[in-house]
Amino acid sequence: MSDRTRLSGGGVIDELRVTYELHGPRLRALAAQYTAEDAEDVVQDAFVRALQHAARFRRDAKLSTWLYRIVVNECISRYRKRRRRERADRQWRRDERMSPNRMSADALDVRAALRSLSPPVYRALILHHVIGHTHDEIAAIMRIPVGTSKWRVNAARRRLRGTAC
Numbered sequence: 001m002s003d004r005t006r007l008s009g010g011g012v013i014d015e016l017r018v019t020y021e022l023h024g025p026r027l028r029a030l031a032a033q034y035t036a037e038d039a040e041d042v043v044q045d046a047f048v049r050a051l052q053h054a055a056r057f058r059r060d061a062k063l064s065t066w067l068y069r070i071v072v073n074e075c076i077s078r079y080r081k082r083r084r085r086e087r088a089d090r091q092w093r094r095d096e097r098m099s100p101n102r103m104s105a106d107a108l109d110v111r112a113a114l115r116s117l118s119p120p121v122y123r124a125l126i127l128h129h130v131i132g133h134t135h136d137e138i139a140a141i142m143r144i145p146v147g148t149s150k151w152r153v154n155a156a157r158r159r160l161r162g163t164a165c
Helices: 012-034 036-052 063-097 105-116 119-131 135-142 146-164
Strands: none
Touching: 012 036, 012 063, 036 063, 063 119, 105 146, 119 135, 119 146, 135 146
16 A cells, blocks of 8 residues: 555545555654653554544645644643643642642642632642643533533633632
8 A cells, every 4th residue: 555545435444544554664763763761552552643633634735744743743632641641740749748738828728729629629729730631521521512511621721810819
């Protein structure tokens, strides 16, 4: 199968399988440049995204170029999520080291404000700002509309800003 393999309505899975066999090693090598420990996972996720977004594929482009871009985007996305998680982990460890009697009044107010949030609003806030999920991902995780995810995160921000003022 040539590099000009096209995603079409019929046989997309077969085309992707053949394309995976053809381009998989190069895509894994590309992913390994960004994230050696989970390069295979990146490539598999890229193929899942390609399948999900097959309708977006421009017919005048090379399939391999499109797949390479998806792999790079997936690597960047994972890097950003990992960086946010590491930052959040450092913050949590720092917070755990601080005893309540050494914490500032503002920190205690923020903790109280976080505890005052309803569980769905709190979960949306944590999923978005601590873990780094997008509103689409939060909506899927919590089985709610995207707009509800945005509202919950915004409601939590408003509540926390009111505490900090």
